[in-house]
Amino acid sequence: MLKISTAPHMNSPQDTRSIMRDVVIALMPALVAAVLIFGLNALTVVLTAVAACVAFEYLTCRYLLKSTPTTGNLSAVVTGLLLAYNLPSNMPIWMILIGSFVAIVIGKMAFGGIGKNVFNPALVGRVFLFISFPVQMTSWPKPDFLNFLNTDVETGATTLGILKHIDAESSATKLVGGLENLPDYGQMFLGYTGGCLGEVSALALLIGFAYLLWRRVIGWHIPFYYISTVFLITGIMWLNGGNIQVEPITQILSGGLLLGAIFMATDYATTPMSRKGQIVFAIGCGILTVIIRRWSVYPEGVSFAILIMNAFVPLIDYFTIPRVFGTGRK
Amino acid sequence: MSNKTFHIGGIHPDKHKITTNKPIEDAGLPEIAYIPVKQHIGSPAKILVSKGDKVKVGTLLADADGIVSADVHSSVSGEVLKVEEIEGEFGYLEQMITVKVEGDEWEESIDRSPDIIKEITLSPEEIIAKIREAGIVGMGGAGYPTPIKTTIPEGKKVEYLIINGIECEPYLTADDRLMVEKAEQIIVGAKILNKVLGIQNAIIAVDENKPNAIEVLRKITRSYVGVNVQVMQTKYPQGAEKQLIEAVTGREVPSGKLPVDVGCIVQNVGTVNAIYEAVQKNKPLFERVVTVSGDAAENPSNFMVRVGTPASYLINKVHGNPAEIGKIIFGGPMMGTSAVNINAPITKLSSGILLFKDDHSFKPEETACIRCGKCVDACPVGLRPFAIASQVRDGDYHEMKQLHVLDCIECGSCAYICPARIPLLDYCKLGKYELKKSK
Numbered sequence: 001m002l003k004i005s006t007a008p009h010m011n012s013p014q015d016t017r018s019i020m021r022d023v024v025i026a027l028m029p030a031l032v033a034a035v036l037i038f039g040l041n042a043l044t045v046v047l048t049a050v051a052a053c054v055a056f057e058y059l060t061c062r063y064l065l066k067s068t069p070t071t072g073n074l075s076a077v078v079t080g081l082l083l084a085y086n087l088p089s090n091m092p093i094w095m096i097l098i099g100s101f102v103a104i105v106i107g108k109m110a111f112g113g114i115g116k117n118v119f120n121p122a123l124v125g126r127v128f129l130f131i132s133f134p135v136q137m138t139s140w141p142k143p144d145f146l147n148f149l150n151t152d153v154e155t156g157a158t159t160l161g162i163l164k165h166i167d168a169e170s171s172a173t174k175l176v177g178g179l180e181n182l183p184d185y186g187q188m189f190l191g192y193t194g195g196c197l198g199e200v201s202a203l204a205l206l207i208g209f210a211y212l213l214w215r216r217v218i219g220w221h222i223p224f225y226y227i228s229t230v231f232l233i234t235g236i237m238w239l240n241g242g243n244i245q246v247e248p249i250t251q252i253l254s255g256g257l258l259l260g261a262i263f264m265a266t267d268y269a270t271t272p273m274s275r276k277g278q279i280v281f282a283i284g285c286g287i288l289t290v291i292i293r294r295w296s297v298y299p300e301g302v303s304f305a306i307l308i309m310n311a312f313v314p315l316i317d318y319f320t321i322p323r324v325f326g327t328g329r330k
Numbered sequence: 331m332s333n334k335t336f337h338i339g340g341i342h343p344d345k346h347k348i349t350t351n352k353p354i355e356d357a358g359l360p361e362i363a364y365i366p367v368k369q370h371i372g373s374p375a376k377i378l379v380s381k382g383d384k385v386k387v388g389t390l391l392a393d394a395d396g397i398v399s400a401d402v403h404s405s406v407s408g409e410v411l412k413v414e415e416i417e418g419e420f421g422y423l424e425q426m427i428t429v430k431v432e433g434d435e436w437e438e439s440i441d442r443s444p445d446i447i448k449e450i451t452l453s454p455e456e457i458i459a460k461i462r463e464a465g466i467v468g469m470g471g472a473g474y475p476t477p478i479k480t481t482i483p484e485g486k487k488v489e490y491l492i493i494n495g496i497e498c499e500p501y502l503t504a505d506d507r508l509m510v511e512k513a514e515q516i517i518v519g520a521k522i523l524n525k526v527l528g529i530q531n532a533i534i535a536v537d538e539n540k541p542n543a544i545e546v547l548r549k550i551t552r553s554y555v556g557v558n559v560q561v562m563q564t565k566y567p568q569g570a571e572k573q574l575i576e577a578v579t580g581r582e583v584p585s586g587k588l589p590v591d592v593g594c595i596v597q598n599v600g601t602v603n604a605i606y607e608a609v610q611k612n613k614p615l616f617e618r619v620v621t622v623s624g625d626a627a628e629n630p631s632n633f634m635v636r637v638g639t640p641a642s643y644l645i646n647k648v649h650g651n652p653a654e655i656g657k658i659i660f661g662g663p664m665m666g667t668s669a670v671n672i673n674a675p676i677t678k679l680s681s682g683i684l685l686f687k688d689d690h691s692f693k694p695e696e697t698a699c700i701r702c703g704k705c706v707d708a709c710p711v712g713l714r715p716f717a718i719a720s721q722v723r724d725g726d727y728h729e730m731k732q733l734h735v736l737d738c739i740e741c742g743s744c745a746y747i748c749p750a751r752i753p754l755l756d757y758c759k760l761g762k763y764e765l766k767k768s769k
Contacts, residue, residue: 003656003691004670006756008742009663009684010343010500015749016700073697115700115750273703273714324734325338325572325711326585 014216016114020074022215026208027081027263033191033201037143038089042197045091050080052100060109075114079103082122085198085259086303087129090141090155095133099125119310120270123303130303140194158194159183159254163245164299182244188253199259202252209262218266221275222282226261227252229286237294246294257289260302270310277313277320284309284316333538335563336577339710341743343566343664345539349503349623354511354632357620357647359434363406363638364416365391365427369677370467371474372398374425383410388437388614391427394462400475401465405616405636408432419641419660419674420667426675429638440613446514447610454526457609464608465678466615470494470569470598471661473679476605479597480526482590488527489593492578493520493602495536495543496562496569499662502682504619505599507632509536509543512603513550519606520557527595532557534599535578539564566664567741571596573710585737600681615678622648626655626685640673641683648685656691659684664742694751705744705754711737715744719757727764735761 034042057076061069070076083103087096103125111117130137139155162181183193191201199205212218235248244250251257265271265285272278285305292301368374375392379385385404392402408431415423436442452460462477482488493516497505509516520532534551536544538561547559560578567573572583574596581592589596597605600618607613616637623630628649635644641658652672659666660680676683705715713734721730735758744754 002658002668002670002672003688004668005657005691005693006753006759007663007665007667007740008746008755009657009659009666009668009686010746011694011751012341012343012747012749014747015694015751016697019700019702019749070698075700113698115698268700268702271701273701273706273716275703275707278703321714322338322706322712324585324713324737325576326582326587326737327734 016073016075019217020078022212022217023078023263024074024081026211026217027078027085027198029204029207030085030198030201030259031081033204034085034089034197035148037145037191037200038141038197039144039148041141042089044093045087045089045096045197046081046084048093048096049084049087049100050077052097053077053080053083053104056101056104057109060105061113065109070114073114076104079108079121079125081198082263083125086122086126086196086256088137088140089197090139091136095129095136098132099129102128115269117269118313119307120264120267123264123307127303127307142194143192143200145192156194157181158299159188159250160293160299161194163250182250185249185253188250193254195254196256196259199256202258205258205262212262212266219275219278222266222271222278223261225279225282226265226286226289227257229283230257230289233287233290251290251293255293255300256302260306261285264302265306265309270313272313272316272320274317274320274322276322277316280316280320281309281313284312333561333563334577335565336568336573336710338712339708339743340565340567340573341708341747342564343500343746346500346623347503347506347539348501349621349630349632350506350540350542352503352507352631354507354619354634357633357635357639357644359406359431359636360639360643361431362411362640363404363429363431363636364640364673364675365402365405365429365638366418366675366677367392367402367425367427369402369473369637369679370400371472372396372400375399375402377413377425377427379410379413379427381410381412384408385410385429386435386437388440388616390614394465394475397478398475400467401463401614402427403465403614403616404429405638406431407435417671417674419669419671421670441611446518448518450518450522450525450609452609454528457522457526460609460612461605464604464614466601466604466608467678468598469600469604469618469678469681471665471679471681476597476601479595480523482527486590487593488529488590488595490575490579490595491520491523491527491529491532492574492594492596493532493534493599494569494571494574494596495534495540495547495599496574497540498537498564498566498569499664499666499682501623501684502621502662503623503632504621504681506540506543508603508619509540509599510546513543513546515606516599516602517547517550517554517557518610519602521554522605522609523595523597523602524556530556533560533578534558535560535562535574537562537564537568566743567710567739570710570739570741572739585734618676618678618680620644620676620680621682622685623682624659624684624686625690626650626687635676635680637678638675640675641669642672644676644683645672645685650685654687655685656688657686659686664746665740693753696752697750699750699752702749704747704749708743708747710741710743711739713738713758715754715758716752718761719752719754722757722761722764727761727768730761730765735765738762
């Protein structure tokens with residue numbers, strides 16, 4: 001019996017599931033780094049978030065939407081990983097469950113599921129937790145290399161937290177620890193510094209980036225333009241007599257910039273469709289990140305920057321429609 | 331420096347060019363040939379023969395009906411069994427002339443010697459007449475009658491003649507082998523077209539994934555003035571006319587215009603070989619190279635096949651097991667069509683017959699768009715296939731005009747690349763159809 005079908009008769013080996021699987025693989029080096037730096041607590045946080053996100057998506061499909069669960073495409077696993085990577089490693093389990101619920105049910109499924117959400121679900125979850133539980137979300141365990149059963153967690157400030165306060169009153173500087181507590185470039189590059197569990201190791205994130213590029217899951221444009229924008233603006237500020245706060249290399253290696261630029265500002269659903277639009281989006285993220293880091297009350301601005309730019313995506317898409325072949329060329 | 335290619339979009343599907351080193355074999359003669367009277371764009375040719383007539387190889391069976399039409403010649407010698415409507419490759423009834431094959435007797439006017447005749451003695455008008463009498467149509471797949479394309483409209487000037495040796499469809503190697511084995515014929519054919527078009531230089535554009543063809547063509551073009559080889563970076567769909575023109579000359583054919591409007595003419599290498607044979611050897615177009623391949627073909631090969639040979643005859647030749655075959659494709663896997671009739675005949679336009687096993691025959695299930703933008707990156711026309719698909723779903727055909735859906739070249743790059751497996755090309759085709767209907 002012959003089958004008939006319309007052209008094309010072959011498909012790219014890459015499908016939604018394989019893309020999500022590749023993102024999961026690309027996020028693994030950062031998980032290894034997190035466990036080495038923060039101990040098994042980090043693994044607990046990650047496993048809780050992933051399991052909760054998958055479960056919430058499954059239950060929503062099954063009992064609320066009464067449709068075939070979409071968990072097989074692994075996108076809930078990616079959301080769970082990214083949410084966990086944006087949390088401190090000593091986050092209480094019940095708060096992680098709340099964050100996962102907000103990320104999946106409100107951030108993703110309420111909009112219609114995969115591809116239809118306006119905002120990055122992991123960041124929706126993270127920002128919800130950040131606003132609801134500011135104390136837990138800003139108490140950062142100190143790095144403690146290879147001490148896996150890190151039960152007696154000592155907390156300290158992040159690099160950006162220290163920088164935020166150095167030009168404030170001297171008492172504040174004392175409170176969070178002064179410049180002598182700043183990690184050096186090498187420590188920041190490897191991840192031996194306080195922060196969210198998945199954001200600290202630049203090396204691990206860059207390995208993941210290389211993997212995503214090699215597998216053609218994302219282009220280089222968004223991370224490149226995002227990071228370059230931050231580097232350029234802070235660089236100009238620094239050269240114009242800015243203090244250590246705007247030292248550009250520290251700006252890139254600290255906080256969630258690399259995690260955000262590589263894994264969250266490149267989320268397909270919440271970023272523009274065309275290359276041109278993606279570049280506009282990335283530059284916007286960069287500008288907002290610097291503004292929030294430098295002038296807002298928060299030390300870190302990557303989450304807010306990406307979420308704000310998410311809202312501009314339809315507008316950016318509208319103004320960056322690609323030129324059609326054979327039209328409008330001089 | 332890397333070779334030239336087109337600038338908007340494009341994809342890199344797996345090549346599967348497993349027959350690239352297989353010389354063209356003579357497929358031999360089927361018992362019965364089914365020769366359709368319409369193997370081109372335009373009106374069907376007028377039938378000149380009737381049941382019981384004896385015909386030879388090259389006998390005119392049907393006469394071009396008007397300008398946009400083409401002559402059809404017999405590809406075999408024997409007796410006309412019937413002239414009637416027979417189910418074609420897609421299951422539609424098509425007017426065909428059925429010839430029972432007896433021997434292999436050719437018309438005396440055809441020069442069957444292997445000598446290559448290099449000297450071009452005919453005038454441009456005589457050459458176009460020869461092309462018309464030989465029933466030549468664009469063999470790259472479009473099937474547009476060649477005499478029209480070689481007659482330059484009043485007020486237009488041709489600056490570039492591009493011979494299309496790109497063959498960007500996976501699996502297919504018919505043009506590749508033709509360039510290796512009939513390089514000199516193609517080069518003389520290009521010189522003939524130079525003369526007709528009144529230009530000095532023809533460019534044979536070949537993808538860099540055909541090193542053998544490039545080597546042979548380069549060697550022979552050295553002894554010819556006015557024919558050059560241009561090696562191109564491999565990318566799909568480089569063989570598409572407008573994309574190839576842009577790749578070679580940097581000129582974009584404006585939306586809704588023809589190549590000649592930017593001073594370009596593109597001819598497929600198969601067509602150019604047919605022009606050589608018609609003009610220098612007096613041989614009408616009744617046979618062509620066909621690649622028979624695919625994962626259900628045990629011995630994939632390139633064949634010289636007489637028009638009208640049933641696909642089933644070629645399937646036997648490559649030891650395809652009918653029980654294993656899930657799908658038969660006429661043409662390439664990107665733009666070809668799947669056949670319903672295993673006995674459908676080879677035409678002037680059949681570049682390949684692909685046999686796919688059952689598990690390669692199904693379309694994957696459509697899932698939700700993840701807005702990855704890969705279709706936008708892939709489209710060689712700069713369209714937004716995801717947006718077209720959503721407008722078609724909504725039935726919003728008015729909006730679709732602004733999306734330039736009529737500029738779609740139906741290359742299938744969008745549907746190939748889509749990770750959600752949305753049949754984007756189907757939506758684009760439906761959009762074009764509805765938009766044309768509403769005009």
